[in-house]
Amino acid sequence: MTQAREDAATGKGTASEGTAATEVSAAAAAQYDLSDVPPPARWLGLAGLLPFAGLTLLAIATPDAINEEARTLLAAYGAAILSFMGGCRWGFASAG
DSSP states (O other), rough: OOOOHHHHTOOSHHHHHHHHHHHHHHHHHHHTOOOTTTTHHHHHHHTTTTTHHHHHHHHSSSSHHHHHHHHHHHHHHHHHHHHHHHHHHHHHHHHH
C-alpha cells in the first residue's frame, strides 16, 4: 500500500489529501455502478462476456486441434468487440 493510501485509510495527512482521496474513491465507485443501467442492457452486456469465458475454457482444456480453433475464435471475437467499442467511443466523441 502506498503512503498516500495508508494516510487516507488511517485519516492521517492534511484535510485536502483526505478529501481528494474521497473524491477519487467516489468517482471510481460511480464509474462502475451498474444500478443505473436498464436491466435488459445490463444482462446483454454481461452476456457478452460468455464467449470470452467459454472460448478461454476451450482453449485451456481441450486437445490441440480444438485448442487452436478456440484461440482463433477468441482472438476474432476480441477484435470484433474492440472494434465495436472503438466505434462507440468515436460516436460519443463526435456527438460532443
